[in-house]
Amino acid sequence: MGEITGLDRLLGEHPFFAGMPPDVAKLLAGCARNVVFEAGRYVFREGGAADQFYLLRHGTVTLEVRVPGREPLVVDTLQEGDVIGWSWLLPPYQWSMDARAQTLVRTLALDAVCLRGKLDAEPALGYELFRRFVPVMGRRLMAARLQLADLYARPSGGRG
Amino acid sequence: MSALPLPAGDALLWRPEPYRIERVRRDLADTFSLDLVPAGGGAPLAFRPGQFNMLYAFGLGEVPISISGDAEAGGPLVHTIRAVGPVTEAMRGLRAGAVLGVRGPFGSHWPVVEAEGMDLVIIAGGVGLAPLRPAIYYALRHRRRFGRVCIFYGARTPDDLLYKAELKRWRGEFDLVVDVTVDRASHDWAGKVGVVTRLVEGGGYDPLHTVALVCGPEVMMRYAARALLARGVAREGIFLSLERNMKCAVGLCGHCQLGPHFVCKDGPVFRLDQVERLLAVDEL
Structure with a gap:
């Protein structure tokens, strides 16, 4: 009980869940636990079962794409206050890239299987979660598009 | 004749x-x-x-x-x-x-003197750090005249970061926020990866008392300006340095015309509200 109360507080302190109604935070806390990753360890691997998502409390996590014959390409870094992973929300519930701890990383891991069951039973919880995840997904999609635009590339047909 | x-x-x-x-x-x-x-x-x-x-x-x-x-x-x-x-x-x-x-x-200049007393947010993309460096020098030289000073810098890859030695030195200052990100990197890069506009969310500056100076590719500046506005910085506090085909440099030849402005003479530094509408016009 004490553990859940503590997790409840940690969840409430995380920016991703700022303003979360207390009853919803209590529901979520039932699916949460503290997980620590040493630097260099994978948080998850591409193709793996997306059975958890993480609230980053401390440290940096890199999102990486494996490229055959090359070093993994780092496409994003996530910091304290960020959320890691949304593949757990949508079938087939598989991670689409690698996530690796760049430093010592402390997270709150939320059990997605437990949570999906609660989402089905509690539409209000589903709404609370989706209204938090959708802006994050939108920001990251926009960022990915800008990265794709290769803003800093050498101008073609340069004058001067 | x-x-x-x-x-x-x-x-x-x-x-x-x-x-x-x-x-x-x-x-x-x-x-x-x-x-x-x-x-x-x-x-x-x-x-x-x-x-x-x-x-x-x-x-x-x-x-x-x-x-x-x-x-x-x-x-x-x-x-x-x-x-x-x-x-x-x-x-x-x-x-x-x-x-x-x-x-x-x-041309016009960064309003560094006018920004005294305010937080100063400097956002640079790629070689856009070069035109901003004199403003950074000014802020460092007169550090006590400013509130928080943040430098947000984005580049394509770690190899494309300009003035690396100075960036490291500035990062070591206790009263300066220096945040650097690159669009892509290999695993040996220990810094951030992601677009520079995301850095705008951090820094701890007070948006209501902030002057922001932005220089980089025009697309990056548009999105940086949006991020600053979303953060609550006033349009009148956001300044961009534009680049056009400047030839005479005194507003006579018209090569660098941008709507009613000549970038060489009226710019290159503009306040956002002077050019925001023009930047949305295709091929202008």
Whole structure:
């Protein structure tokens, strides 16, 4: 009980869940636990079962794409206050890239299987979660598009 | 046949002054800095942060280049140049001792004096850090006159970060927030990866009392401005440095026209509300 109360507080302190109604935070806390990753360890691997998502409390996590014959390409870094992973929300519930701890990383891991069951039973919880995840997904999609635009590339047909 | 009259009192603006290259620095694979001193001796011309000069490679042509040195240091005139065309490619091949023509300084400047008393947020993308460096020098030299000072810098890859040694030094200052990100990196890069606009969310500055100076590719500046507005910074507090095809540098030839503005004369530094609507117009 004490553990859940503590997790409840940690969840409430995380920016991703700022303003979360207390009853919803209590529901979520039932699916949460503290997980620590040493630097260099994978948080998850591409193709793996997306059975958890993480609230980053401390440290940096890199999102990486494996490229055959090359070093993994780092496409994003996530910091304290960020959320890691949304593949757990949508079938087939598989991670689409690698996530690796760049430093010592402390997270709150939320059990997605437990949570999906609660989402089905509690539409209000589903709404609370989706209204938090959708802006994050939108920001990251926009960022990915800008990265794709290769803003800093050498101008073609340069004058001067 | 008589020559066209020059604007009264501005005749000197048309005549390049010879400057000798005192030192060449290779900043990046395609980017270099030239320290210039008057070939005939004396002090280099005075300028304000954000202004540019027209640099003339004799027999090849003239290009507008922002001044990237310290406006108050009194040393050589520093220009950081990306080789993107025949004139700048030729300049890349020059060595110390060679002579260039210099006209200037031209254009508007970063409102660093007007920003005193406020938090200062400097957002640079790629070689856009060069025109902002004089503003950074000003903020460092007069640090106590500002609130929080944040430098957010984005580049394509870690190899494309300009002024790495200075960035490290600035990062070591206790009263300066320096946040750097790159668009892509291999695993050995220990810094951030992601677009520079995301850095705007951090820094701990007070958006209601912030002046933001932004320079980089135009798309990046548009999105940076949006991120600043979303954070609560007023339009009147956001300044961008625009780049157009500047030729005469005094607002006569019209090559750099942007709606009602000549970028060479009315810019390159504009307040966001002066140009926001124009930046949304295709091919303007």
